[in-house]
Amino acid sequence: MLIKTPPSTALIASLETVEFGRLLDRDPNELQKLLGLCVKDGFFYLSLEDPRISQLLSNKNRVVRIMEEFFALPTEEKMKEDRGSHTHGYKPAGSFSGFKEGAKDGYETLKVSYEEMISKSPLLPSRVKEQIDLFDRFIGSCHLVNKTLLACLSDVLGLHPGSRFEDHHRDDRPSNTTLVLLHYPKQDFEAGMGHNKHTDIGSITLLFTEQWGLQLQAPQAGVTEWSYVPPRDGHAIINVGDSLRFLSEKKFNSCLHRVIPVANDEDRYSIAYFLRPENKVQYRDTDGKEVSAQKWHDEKYVMFGESHEKQAMSAMLTGGMERRTVEVASS
């Protein structure tokens, strides 16, 4: 596939890289680097070239082929998988606000939750059931990567049992952890579609994308310009979400990000694995209010659907990071 690039005048983000293999070995320098990047911007590349995890990338390529087939189905077929849920099944394009004032979003998704995969639920999307071993292995590896990152962060911070990050993400407790397959059909982005600016709801997002379009604002740069994140073979993009930021008592940062596909004659595909805390976990949100992970998740999804005007009145969509950019810029 010919990968379209942004215009030569566009800003390009230069993100650092953490090597997953070194984290598995608990290399002290790599652990410090991981911590530093979570504290700084909470957005970086993760190299997955270690043989112990190489299966993840080959399975990812197989999942991309399946999602291309799924999203090419007629709308009525896809709507059979719509469960009116933000954690399970299909979401058509246009249900949220897009990146441009007054316009809707331009992406559809298929979601496969960790819980339903583990229990091999009959409610799983039929395409997933047809390839259950592949999805089981793929979700298992994504889960392992994100849990490893959590364990490394707990180690390097010297957190004690009971208050380690993994203690808020036990595998046998209900959570909104889910795999999301995203498709941005060819769109006239001048009309404003894409994916509106936000920080992620959960703890750690593992993102795979072979195409340009993802943009971010680095929180400490004191600027509000958007820069494109280059896709990089053999790597995933990691981003710290609101929940881990709150659980770290805001020691960690998140980056505000959005998606504007760069070519209006090309479909864009991406895959995100959202590790989220147990639903009952409590933390203090952007405004210092005590809230459960479940409530933060549900309310933030409601906010994704609100008008831009309403979104601008709250720090929820931006996880407080936009406000922070303004503070830094004016201090």
Ligand SMILES: O=C(O)CCC(=O)C(=O)O
């Ligand atoms: O499609 C992408 O590259 C990113 C999607 C994203 O930011 C999200 O779903 O939270």
Ligand SMILES: [Fe+2]
């Ligand atoms: Fe996101």
